[in-house]
Amino acid sequence: MRIIRNLAILAVAFFVSQALAQDYDLPILEHVYENGLRLLVIERPGEQRVVSKIFTDMGALNETPGEYGAAHFLEHLMFKGTPTLGSQDWEREKEVHAQIRAAEDALIEELNRSRNVLRDRGVFHDYQHSETTPRIDELHALIDSLNRQAQELSEEGPMKTWYQAYGGTRTTATTEQEYMKFDLDLPADRVELFLRVEADRMQNSIFRNFDAERMVLVEQRLGDLNRAETEFREAMNSLVGRASMVYVPEGYTNDFLQYTRRYERELYETYFVPNNTTLIFIGGVTLEDMIPKVDKYFAHMERAPEPARYQGREPLPSAEKRLNWRSNTLAPRVEVRYQIPGVGHPDRPLFDVLSDAFEAHLQSVVADVGIDGTVDINTRVVHTTRFGVPASINIELVLADASQIDKAESALLAELHRLGEEPLPADLVAQARKKLRTEWYRTAVDPNALAFQIGHFEVMDSWRTLKPYLEARDAVTADDLRRLAGKYFIAGNRSVGVVLPGEAQQ
Amino acid sequence: MRKLLLLAVFISAPSLSQELTHPREMGLPDSDYTRPDPAEYELALENGLIAYVAEADQVPLVTMSAFVRGGVVSDEKQGAAESLADALQNSGPSGMSSSDFKSSLKEMTAEFVVEMHGEWTEITLNVPAEDIDQALPIFAGLLRQPAISDANIARAASGAAPEAKDLGGESGTALYEGSMNAAVDHFYGIIYKGHPYGRRPTTENFNDLRVADVANFHGRYFVPGNIRIAVAGAIDVDEINARLVNLFGDWAAADVPEAKLMPAITRSRAALHHFPSKKLQSWLVIGHDLPPVPLKEQAAFEVMDYIMGAYHLNTRVMRETRYKYGYTNDASSFAEDRWYGPGGYTYRSYSRPEVIENIYRNMMGELIRIRDEEVSEHEMFVAKGALADGIFQVRYLDGYALTRSFALERLRYGNHDRSASYVQRIRAVSKEDVLNAARKYIRPDNMQVIILGEDAFELE
Numbered sequence: 001m002r003i004i005r006n007l008a009i010l011a012v013a014f015f016v017s018q019a020l021a022q023d024y025d026l027p028i029l030e031h032v033y034e035n036g037l038r039l040l041v042i043e044r045p046g047e048q049r050v051v052s053k054i055f056t057d058m059g060a061l062n063e064t065p066g067e068y069g070a071a072h073f074l075e076h077l078m079f080k081g082t083p084t085l086g087s088q089d090w091e092r093e094k095e096v097h098a099q100i101r102a103a104e105d106a107l108i109e110e111l112n113r114s115r116n117v118l119r120d121r122g123v124f125h126d127y128q129h130s131e132t133t134p135r136i137d138e139l140h141a142l143i144d145s146l147n148r149q150a151q152e153l154s155e156e157g158p159m160k161t162w163y164q165a166y167g168g169t170r171t172t173a174t175t176e177q178e179y180m181k182f183d184l185d186l187p188a189d190r191v192e193l194f195l196r197v198e199a200d201r202m203q204n205s206i207f208r209n210f211d212a213e214r215m216v217l218v219e220q221r222l223g224d225l226n227r228a229e230t231e232f233r234e235a236m237n238s239l240v241g242r243a244s245m246v247y248v249p250e251g252y253t254n255d256f257l258q259y260t261r262r263y264e265r266e267l268y269e270t271y272f273v274p275n276n277t278t279l280i281f282i283g284g285v286t287l288e289d290m291i292p293k294v295d296k297y298f299a300h301m302e303r304a305p306e307p308a309r310y311q312g313r314e315p316l317p318s319a320e321k322r323l324n325w326r327s328n329t330l331a332p333r334v335e336v337r338y339q340i341p342g343v344g345h346p347d348r349p350l351f352d353v354l355s356d357a358f359e360a361h362l363q364s365v366v367a368d369v370g371i372d373g374t375v376d377i378n379t380r381v382v383h384t385t386r387f388g389v390p391a392s393i394n395i396e397l398v399l400a401d402a403s404q405i406d407k408a409e410s411a412l413l414a415e416l417h418r419l420g421e422e423p424l425p426a427d428l429v430a431q432a433r434k435k436l437r438t439e440w441y442r443t444a445v446d447p448n449a450l451a452f453q454i455g456h457f458e459v460m461d462s463w464r465t466l467k468p469y470l471e472a473r474d475a476v477t478a479d480d481l482r483r484l485a486g487k488y489f490i491a492g493n494r495s496v497g498v499v500l501p502g503e504a505q506q
Numbered sequence: 507m508r509k510l511l512l513l514a515v516f517i518s519a520p521s522l523s524q525e526l527t528h529p530r531e532m533g534l535p536d537s538d539y540t541r542p543d544p545a546e547y548e549l550a551l552e553n554g555l556i557a558y559v560a561e562a563d564q565v566p567l568v569t570m571s572a573f574v575r576g577g578v579v580s581d582e583k584q585g586a587a588e589s590l591a592d593a594l595q596n597s598g599p600s601g602m603s604s605s606d607f608k609s610s611l612k613e614m615t616a617e618f619v620v621e622m623h624g625e626w627t628e629i630t631l632n633v634p635a636e637d638i639d640q641a642l643p644i645f646a647g648l649l650r651q652p653a654i655s656d657a658n659i660a661r662a663a664s665g666a667a668p669e670a671k672d673l674g675g676e677s678g679t680a681l682y683e684g685s686m687n688a689a690v691d692h693f694y695g696i697i698y699k700g701h702p703y704g705r706r707p708t709t710e711n712f713n714d715l716r717v718a719d720v721a722n723f724h725g726r727y728f729v730p731g732n733i734r735i736a737v738a739g740a741i742d743v744d745e746i747n748a749r750l751v752n753l754f755g756d757w758a759a760a761d762v763p764e765a766k767l768m769p770a771i772t773r774s775r776a777a778l779h780h781f782p783s784k785k786l787q788s789w790l791v792i793g794h795d796l797p798p799v800p801l802k803e804q805a806a807f808e809v810m811d812y813i814m815g816a817y818h819l820n821t822r823v824m825r826e827t828r829y830k831y832g833y834t835n836d837a838s839s840f841a842e843d844r845w846y847g848p849g850g851y852t853y854r855s856y857s858r859p860e861v862i863e864n865i866y867r868n869m870m871g872e873l874i875r876i877r878d879e880e881v882s883e884h885e886m887f888v889a890k891g892a893l894a895d896g897i898f899q900v901r902y903l904d905g906y907a908l909t910r911s912f913a914l915e916r917l918r919y920g921n922h923d924r925s926a927s928y929v930q931r932i933r934a935v936s937k938e939d940v941l942n943a944a945r946k947y948i949r950p951d952n953m954q955v956i957i958l959g960e961d962a963f964e965l966e
Contacts, residue, residue: 157824166891166895167891167894189538197529199525220835300523431615438615442632445567
């Protein structure tokens with residue numbers, strides 16, 4: 001494979017001082033293959049293990065309505081093996097999978113044909129609507145039977161098994177709005193195992209045990225819904241965003257039952273291509289050694305048409321929005337959210353400093369005016385706190401006493417307004433900068449967490465953005481935060497949620 | 507027919523040029539891993555205090571941890587240990603006000619953890635390297651002379667109250683992970699009923715407690731020979747060693763308290779215990795006590811446990827609940843040993859209520875099967891590789907991990923023999939050893955089954 005770029009790039013320095021530049025030392029080495037595959041390595045000579053990750057630039061942002069959670073489900077399916085990993089008799093098993101696909105096609109046709117029978121047209125449906133037809137039942141039974149046949153011809157856990165056997169740990173995977181990644185830490189001299197399995201997973205995944213696995217997602221969703229906060233947070237997300245896929249939940253129960261092999265295959269074939277993939281290694285390997293090794297397992301893959309990047313964006317904010325949420329299980333609270341820019345925008349790193357500095361300030365103000373409550377300022381949407389697209393900053397004040405809701409909301413809004421007028425105390429800002437720097441060290445000291453950050457920045461914007469992002473936080477002043485608040489914390493960009501005592505009206 | 511042919515093409519065979527040698531045939535090298543030598547990191551003071559110090563300079567941070575043999579079951583007067591934990595966490599060292607202590611931690615952006623377990627206590631302080639001059643004296647002061655007051659007793663007593671207000675936002679005990687914790691608490695409440703490990707200080711205990719009692723507990727257990735320290739980070743090892751000598755060298759040696767051996771528990775016949783909870787899921791814990799595992803059986807026990815359900819991986823119980831049937835997101839085993847008495851050995855899962863019985867039956871089926879028949883060669887291969895080449899290596903991955911592992915091992919066992927022989931012992935385990943371990947450490951007749959959820963079922 002011809003080498004397009006093979007550069008040792010120390011990320012561009014936006015020096016605050018020489019000491020800080022040293023602090024954010026990120027000796028990332030990059031190699032991009034002809035087929036578009038990106039390889040990133042941090043060499044740590046002498047280390048006996050290596051952290052290995054493969055990032056794909058796709059996630060919930062790329063799902064279509066009615067199939068929310070499908071990207072996450074695809075990640076589960078990609079643990080089910082390939083023809084060469086997990087089959088006892090691939091020739092026979094292949095035939096059964098073909099029959100399953102045919103049965104699923106027939107099922108889709110029948111579901112379409114029977115749509116007027118199946119549809120729940122009521123407003124207050126309870127997700128228990130379960131109309132069916134004899135043909136649908138017959139096809140479900142056929143698929144169940146074929147699933148069992150395929151299961152008898154396959155082995156469970158076909159990829160993890162080999163990772164485990166050869167000393168692999170952290171055999172995990174994660175899918176969020178903007179990425180899917182698979183992880184492994186293993187002895188450095190066995191790194192080829194990761195390449196062999198991941199190249200196979202990327203090209204030859206067989207969606208075994210599809211219908212059982214979809215119930216695992218149901219379990220994960222039920223786990224989320226057991227938290228009283230989940231539904232409130234999802235309601236807040238949908239209040240903030242009108243169009244962006246960032247704010248969409250991980251899937252409703254309805255969606256889990258709708259997933260089809262056909263749609264999952266479409267996602268898989270569209271996004272799991274070399275020119276949409278980044279490999280990251282940190283530990284006892286070198287770029288020089290890794291280039292031919294990666295080449296051996298990934299070179300045969302041809303560059304594919306570029307998957308369309310998600311370009312959705314919100315319409316310009318035009319009005320304050322409000323949610324009144326009734327709950328007797330969730331503590332009373334006031335929450336104010338504003339949309340903020342994504343990673344890659346120069347204002348985004350400033351919000352990290354603002355969150356910490358303003359949280360400390362607000363906590364003190366709240367106590368001074370006699371409000372018994374706890375302030376939490378975060379940028380989390382679903383599970384993720386940073387995005388390459390616009391998302392939100394969430395200023396939450398959880399109260400001990402519901403009678404203080406009005407007072408708390410007034411105090412909160414007054415302080416948010418004041419933040420745009422007067423700078424925060426400089427010592428609070430300095431403390432926030434130090435806290436963020438220390439938190440970064442705590443991330444970077446763990447090669448697994450560091451590799452994640454590199455991959456995450458790559459899918460959000462570019463891995464090269466990471467170091468300037470960290471350095472920009474170090475340069476933030478109180479006046480910068482005042483300007484930021486004045487620009488973004490405006491009524492038209494505001495969503496307010498209050499949790500009031502009372503039974504949820506369902 | 508045409509359609510079937512098209513589908514067969516769709517689920518296509520791998521492209522011919524792809525390198526698809528099976529992992530077994532790849533010729534992956536045998537492990538040449540050698541555990542680091544603890545002697546290279548050891549600093550032994552004349553008063554009996556031992557520290558392990560290592561450089562780890564990827565980032566400018568320093569972590570200092572102290573491990574003390576003594577915990578909540580060690581105190582003579584109940585509540586003294588919990589009150590000391592509060593003093594360590596909130597009051598800081600003598601000669602420093604509580605507010606100055608907290609300000610100092612905040613100023614350093616420190617991570618500070620005090621965890622008091624049953625038989626040992628951990629105090630960990632992680633700070634930027636630039637703050638080490640400020641942090642080390644605080645760390646030493648906490649160990650040598652914490653500020654203990656009535657406020658600590660009062661705060662520890664409030665933790666004993668049945669319902670503390672949770673400002674986190676949710677009330678009720680039956681929540682996702684929280685509910686598993688509640689189910690596990692019920693399990694230990696049942697097996698430790700009447701046992702010293704099951705005791706909890708009451709409000710009356712705290713009312714009877716005086717500052718002198720807490721100080722006595724500290725004076726008895728926080729002595730140099732009963733403490734092991736780990737320091738790692740962006741440091742100069744020689745310099746840190748000199749500073750440790752300076753901070754702790756004049757601490758007078760004192761008698762190290764004898765380990766308090768705990769009695770075996772009184773075992774009960776298998777029973778189901780239902781704790782009703784109206785949630786979307788039910789939580790299941792199956793288990794019984796785990797007697798101390800002697801060194802000669804430890805490796806076989808670990809291999810057996812790994813094959814059955816450890817570490818949330820591709821194990822027997824995971825395959826028979828999640829992978830094959832989609833009943834649950836997780837089904838795993840937890841071998842929780844105690845240093846000086848019986849621990850617990852449990853299998854845990856959770857699911858929508860309608861399949862919780864299926865999970866129970868499938869897990870019990872596997873618990874019985876592993877006692878009846880030998881495991882496969884493949885299972886042995888996977889478990890040994892995972893334990894010896896994976897999990898064990900991670901314990902010594904860097905300066906932070908290895909100093910911590912060495913300090914804890916030395917405190918618990920007095921030497922490093924176990925880690926020195928670990929890989930060899932794992933490699934030597936036979937299928938017969940695994941069968942014997944299963945027959946000894948899995949006892950279906952004593953299984954206590956905890957269900958936290960809407961409905962229960964009958965045990966066979």
